[in-house]
């Protein structure tokens with residue numbers, strides 16, 4: 001697999017060469033979340049609040065894999081996700097970010113064409129399926145909801161004290177392939193808005209190769225604030241070719257026959 005990335009030579013427009021589903025898939029992610037008109041998100045009063053149980057992680061690795069920075073707790077973590085559109089319990093696997101090199105771009109999902117400066121993805125896998133018992137198996141299972149990813153937009157505003165332990169660590173993983181063991185505990189719950197009631201949800205895929213169409217997406221309406229300095233810290237992370245990662249986001253994909261549900265009016 002030619003190493004995929006986000007440059008002209010190996011970016012999203014070239015991924016179909018190794019990953020045909022990039023062009024042939026009918027449930028690819030991300031998408032533009034349209035809130036008015038024909039193909040707009042439809043309010044579904046049955047959608048309940050999302051429930052997360054994230055005890056503070058005590059042991060985790062923070063990694064720069066050349067196309068994002070990723071926080072991965074040790075296997076024993078007990079964090080769980082349920083509620084919202086889900087019928088099963090999901091286990092937390094990792095979180096990572098997508099960002100741009102200025103405040104007008106960077107998020108993968110868009111709202112009526114608007115991009116946010118960054119997007120946080122909390123990745124989970126269905127831990128109650130009889131068909132797989134690990135994240136790796138879940139991705140390869142062809143189960144339409146093997147994974148559930150929670151997406152949160154980041155916008156520039158006040159410094160985010162809860163995310164500071166993460167953004168302060170970015171300089172320590174500046175080089176692609178570098179990782180550090182996360183010092184102390186990290187409280188992910190504190191990063192999220194109190195109420196996880198207002199979100200869009202739809203069936204989609206991984207937004208990076210292999211672009212597997214196994215993800216139930218839940219994208220929250222309320223952005224998380226971070227400071228300009230915190231945004232700048234992301235833009236100093238290198239991609240392994242001596243250049244900063246300056247836009248690790250895939251453009252929006254066609255909706256095809258999918259509908260997007262909204263948990264709010």
Ligand SMILES: NS(=O)(=O)c1ccc(C(=O)NCc2c(F)c(F)c(F)c(F)c2F)cc1
Pocket residue numbers: 121123135136137139140149205206207208209210212
């Ligand atoms: N941006 S996103 O849609 O939230 C997204 C989430 C997770 C991954 C991922 O885990 N990739 C590595 C990875 C694979 F791509 C696999 F196919 C697999 F089986 C893995 F185990 C694995 F870690 C990629 C994109």
Ligand SMILES: [Zn+2]
Pocket residue numbers: 096097098121207
């Ligand atoms: Zn992602």
